[in-house]
Amino acid sequence: MQLDDLYRRVIMDHYKHPHNRGKFENLDSITVNLNNPTCGDKIALQMQIEDGIVVAAKYDGEGCSISMSSASMMTDAVKGKTLEDALLLVDDFSSMMKGEDIQFEYEDIEALSGVCKFPARIKCATLAWNALRKGIEQTKTEEGK
Numbered sequence: 001m002q003l004d005d006l007y008r009r010v011i012m013d014h015y016k017h018p019h020n021r022g023k024f025e026n027l028d029s030i031t032v033n034l035n036n037p038t039c040g041d042k043i044a045l046q047m048q049i050e051d052g053i054v055v056a057a058k059y060d061g062e063g064c065s066i067s068m069s070s071a072s073m074m075t076d077a078v079k080g081k082t083l084e085d086a087l088l089l090v091d092d093f094s095s096m097m098k099g100e101d102i103q104f105e106y107e108d109i110e111a112l113s114g115v116c117k118f119p120a121r122i123k124c125a126t127l128a129w130n131a132l133r134k135g136i137e138q139t140k141t142e143e144g145k
Contacts, residue, residue: 010111015065020058020075024048029056032135036123041067045131047078049139054078054086059131064124070112071128077106083136090133097122 024046035042041063048056057075061068074093078086093109096102099116115125 004114007111007114010108011065011069014069014072014108018068018072020056020072021060022058023060024056024058030135030139032131032138034127034131034134036063036067036127038120038123039064039067041124041127043067043071043127043131045071045075045128045135047132047135047139049083052083054081054083057132059128063127064121066112066115066121067124067127070125073106073109073112074128074132077104077109078132083139086132087136090129090136093129094126097126 023044026048029046029048032045033043034045041061043059043061043063046058047054057078059071059075061071074089077089081089089104092102092104096110096113097116102110102113104110112125115121
């Protein structure tokens with residue numbers, strides 16, 4: 001089996017069997033809504049943050065297999081991370097989308113590395129990660145008040 005086929009299977013597995021999809025009923029979660037008007041992808045990312053650590057993350061939305069798989073992978077990868085480490089993950093993902101060879105602790109993310117060859121799809125892959133960055137920045141702003 002070729003690496004591209006393996007990556008395609010990982011992406012489709014996250015799309016068909018998403019991790020952390022749904023909504024928190026807890027009102028103490030941070031919610032970020034983003035969309036990609038180019039292709040219609042939408043995401044609502046919720047995070048529960050305690051003492052500067054992302055203790056849980058969920059998402060809901062609709063979109064292509066790349067955007068929804070990326071959200072599934074991101075919510076897996078960010079749990080248990082400090083806000084600073086989560087931002088580093090966002091930066092690493094952004095670098096991977098620019099074609100850089102990045103290794104992730106949560107290896108499923110690397111399945112999206114081929115997206116950089118398709119510039120029109122990069123916005124799909126980065127939607128959930130942009131929501132994560134926005135949520136962290138929102139949290140830091142609120143904590144600074």
